[in-house]
Amino acid sequence: MKRNASAVWQGDLKSGKGVVSTQSGALKDSPYGFNTRFEDAPGTNPEELVGAAHAGCYAMAMSLALGEKGVTADRIDVKATVTLDEVDDGFAVTKVHLDVSASIPGISEPDFQEVAETTKTSCPISKLLSADITMDAKLA
Known part of the structure; x- marks a missing residue:
């Protein structure tokens, strides 16, 4: 594909x-x-597009991982904050922070955290990025 x-x-x-x-x-x-x-003018930029791709990928990948555990989320909300920093040789995306909030009937907190961490590294966009990817995950 x-x-x-x-x-x-x-x-x-x-x-x-x-x-x-x-x-x-x-x-x-x-x-x-x-x-x-x-300068925060109206329009898009590469970093927010990467953030949208990462958030969307993570939500879908988490849905897959939850299904493998026999549960389905009512809702998964993901916000990806992409950091662009000036480094020695110019600019680089140095970090992506994922804020995950999910409503998932029938899952324990430890199982949710396990799925959240596994998804952080298994999502295809996470695999693409060489930046440090961090996350906060909350079960609602």
Whole structure:
């Protein structure tokens, strides 16, 4: 299975502008630029897109792991906070912190924590990232 997304950039770093699109059409010419990445202007940026991908992947992977334990979540909420830091050779995504809150009837706290930790490393996007991935997981 292969999926794709694309970006078009025009201009220099600070005043240039770009758009990103996804194969599915979920994003179609969504604007991004220096100001959306470093100055909180409206539009998207690569870090929030990675965060959305990681949060979505984690929620689905947790659902799979719960199913393997014979339970189904009523709801899994995941927020991925991606940190972009200036390092010696430029910028790098140095951390991803996952905040997980789930409502899962019939699971104990220890079993939930085990599933949460296993999912943190087994989700395909977690495997993709070389950044330090941390998490807080709460059973609601």
